[in-house]
Amino acid sequence: MNSLSGKRILVTGAGSGIGRAAARMFHDRGAKLVLLGRRLAPLQETLLNAEHVALDHADDAAVAAFALGCGPLDGMFLAAGELKTGSVEATPASAFEAMIAANLRGPWLLTHHLGPNLQVGGSVVLVGSNIGIRAIPESAAYSVAKAGVHMLAKVLALEWAPRGIRCNAIAPGPVHTDMVEARLAGSADPEGDLARLATVNPLKRMGTETEVAALAAHLLSDESRWTTGAVMVIDGGADAVY
Numbered sequence: 001m002n003s004l005s006g007k008r009i010l011v012t013g014a015g016s017g018i019g020r021a022a023a024r025m026f027h028d029r030g031a032k033l034v035l036l037g038r039r040l041a042p043l044q045e046t047l048l049n050a051e052h053v054a055l056d057h058a059d060d061a062a063v064a065a066f067a068l069g070c071g072p073l074d075g076m077f078l079a080a081g082e083l084k085t086g087s088v089e090a091t092p093a094s095a096f097e098a099m100i101a102a103n104l105r106g107p108w109l110l111t112h113h114l115g116p117n118l119q120v121g122g123s124v125v126l127v128g129s130n131i132g133i134r135a136i137p138e139s140a141a142y143s144v145a146k147a148g149v150h151m152l153a154k155v156l157a158l159e160w161a162p163r164g165i166r167c168n169a170i171a172p173g174p175v176h177t178d179m180v181e182a183r184l185a186g187s188a189d190p191e192g193d194l195a196r197l198a199t200v201n202p203l204k205r206m207g208t209e210t211e212v213a214a215l216a217a218h219l220l221s222d223e224s225r226w227t228t229g230a231v232m233v234i235d236g237g238a239d240a241v242y
């Protein structure tokens with residue numbers, strides 16, 4: 001099993017879903033954790049034995065202030081994000097900007113301000129999406145933001161390589177978290193939508209938070225030390241087929 005022993009790792013979105021599963025897994029694998037989200041209580045519920053930081057990752061001043069006092073980091077798993085549906089024509093500028101803030105501005109600010117805190121041998125994993133690679137209807141702003149996240153990982157891989165720091169993105173397919181629940185709540189046919197989400201890939205099921213967290217753990221550990229600038233799809237094979 002890949003070890004994260006002694007590594008100090010920031011996990012965003014750690015109060016639920018994929019971020020929560022990841023925080024608990026990284027803890028079990030020996031990491032010291034800093035957990036970030038907007039609400040404190042869910043972060044404490046994820047793991048009491050950690051540092052907890054409640055802030056909006058799209059708030060430049062708040063992220064800058066946090067970075068000043070944060071101290072050295074060996075890794076970051078930037079899982080915080082939000083999904084609002086809609087086509088390009090149905091999405092007003094304010095909703096587009098909210099999707100960019102929640103999904104792209106946040107990771108940009110965190111890597112911008114915390115880059116100097118990363119230690120030699122460090123690793124950063126950004127969370128994109130398989131719908132940031134292939135388009136589906138009705139998720140326009142989210143998909144565009146996630147495509148930006150994938151490119152951010154590549155740019156950072158280039159910029160940080162001379163310092164011995166890696167950056168990769170993962171692009172999950174559907175995992176049944178609060179995010180998917182919220183999407184289904186707005187659907188005219190939630191059961192049908194859930195069944196479709198589970199069967200669009202060759203493995204014919206949705207992923208689990210733990211499966212996604214395990215890929216992130218691999219990318220944060222030293223066993224992946226020649227992997228950087230990659231966008232790794234984890235989606236039951238959906239990206240491989242029409």
Ligand SMILES: NC(=O)c1ccc[n+]([C@@H]2O[C@H](COP(=O)([O-])OP(=O)(O)OC[C@H]3O[C@@H](n4cnc5c(N)ncnc54)[C@H](OP(=O)(O)O)[C@@H]3O)[C@@H](O)[C@H]2O)c1
Binds near residue numbers: 014015080082106127
């Ligand atoms: N579930 C899927 O099917 C799926 C598929 C592909 C990619 N993803 C991506 O995987 C990541 C995790 O998603 P999830 O499914 O685990 O969703 P989730 O359960 O809704 O978790 C999202 C987390 O992000 C935090 N967050 C949202 N906006 C924030 C902000 N502005 N600042 C700080 N924290 C913020 C939320 O906590 P607070 O509300 O307390 O801030 C929440 O804990 C997201 O980036 C998502 O886009 C998910």
